[in-house]
Amino acid sequence: MASWASRWACNWGATAAEAWARSRRRHGGLWSGGLGHEAHPLLGRRVRDIASGTEGELMAVVREEVATHTGPCWTRRAYIRPEAGGRELPTALGNIEPLEAP
Numbered sequence: 001m002a003s004w005a006s007r008w009a010c011n012w013g014a015t016a017a018e019a020w021a022r023s024r025r026r027h028g029g030l031w032s033g034g035l036g037h038e039a040h041p042l043l044g045r046r047v048r049d050i051a052s053g054t055e056g057e058l059m060a061v062v063r064e065e066v067a068t069h070t071g072p073c074w075t076r077r078a079y080i081r082p083e084a085g086g087r088e089l090p091t092a093l094g095n096i097e098p099l100e101a102p
Contacts, residue, residue: 036063038076046099049080049091056082061093 040061047058060079065072078096079088 037061038063040078040093042096042098046083047078047080047096048099049078049089049095050097051091051095052089054080054082054089054091055099056080056089058096059088 038061040058042058043061045058046055048055057080058078059081062077062079063074064077066075076093077090078093079090080096081088
């Protein structure tokens with residue numbers, strides 16, 4: 001089975017490195033690391049997931065491929081580590097709000 005990087009590159013008709021560079025240019029260089037992780041101004045700060053009420057530290061913002069009835073599509077998910085600790089909980093990026101003033 002092909003890796004996600006080679007499948008992604010094939011979709012772009014380029015090598016994985018070229019596809020990654022092209023993606024960074026298309027998104028204004030906002031991607032900070034591999035595996036779809038993105039830079040975000042709230043990373044490391046206390047946030048609330050308005051959908052569930054969970055409060056904690058924003059640990060990551062990730063661009064992920066999800067399956068839908070019309071085929072795969074890309075979404076941005078935020079991962080919040082609850083204040084009590086434990087497993088990071090995913091939520092839609094649009095569902096987070098800062099708890100502290102910037």
